[in-house]
Amino acid sequence: MVLPELPEMARQETKEGFLAFIDHWYDLVTYGYETGDVEPIRAISGPDCIPCANFYEGIPLAYANGGWWEGGNVEVDNAQVPPDLVPGDRWIAYISARQRVIVLRDSTGTSRNVDAGRGFNQYIEASFTGDGWYADVVR
Numbered sequence: 031m032v033l034p035e036l037p038e039m040a041r042q043e044t045k046e047g048f049l050a051f052i053d054h055w056y057d058l059v060t061y062g063y064e065t066g067d068v069e070p071i072r073a074i075s076g077p078d079c080i081p082c083a084n085f086y087e088g089i090p091l092a093y094a095n096g097g098w099w100e101g102g103n104v105e106v107d108n109a110q111v112p113p114d115l116v117p118g119d120r121w122i123a124y125i126s127a128r129q130r131v132i133v134l135r136d137s138t139g140t141s142r143n144v145d146a147g148r149g150f151n152q153y154i155e156a157s158f159t160g161d162g163w164y165a166d167v168v169r
Contacts, residue, residue, distance in 0.1 A: 031064040036162060043158040045111050048121050051163035052154060056104045056127060059085070063102040063132065066093030079168040081152070096137030103130045107149075120155040120166055127152065 034057040040050035058071040068086050075082050092099055108126040127150060134143040155167035 031061055033067075033070060034058060034061055041162050047158075048111060048123065048156065048163060049109055051156065052109050052123055052125065053106055055154065055165055056106055060103045062089050063099045066090055066098070074163070075165045075168060079165060081168060092134055097135050097142070100133040100135055101130050101147075102132030102145075104128070105130075118157065118166075120157050121163075122153060122155045125152045125154065126150075 034054060036054055037050045039047055040054050041047065042050075055071070055074065058074070062068045062071055062085060066089055068089050071082065072086060089099065104127055106125060106127045110124045111121060112124075129145075129147050129150070131147040132145045133141050136142050153167075153169055154165050156163045156165050158164075
């Protein structure tokens with residue numbers, strides 16, 4: 031998989047720009063699963079990204095041992111942005127998304143773990159940096 035490029039729209043401090051950033055953020059999550067490279071998502075996410083901790087550890091570990099993740103694509107079903115900014119001039123979005131079936135394979139290709147996929151809700155608080163958005167909080 032090729033590293034997803036930040037859409038030009040996501041470089042704008044607008045609601046549409048923020049929504050484009052959210053789609054890009056989840057594209058980078060999918061990229062991490064497919065490649066083992068979590069650095070692109072780490073570069074645009076702060077330490078208050080609760081789901082990132084397991085992602086940063088578990089994804090590279092599978093690849094370091096010769097295994098890989100298969101599937102796991104994340105798709106945003108809906109993202110709602112309230113009209114008010116949160117403290118610190120952050121924007122917030124309430125997200126409904128789903129992750130497709132994901133299989134952890136070991137170095138022989140044997141399936142070691144299967145997650146049937148699931149829907150989930152998250153929220154992202156992000157600030158605009160001048161060049162684009164930064165996910166300060168993800169929960």
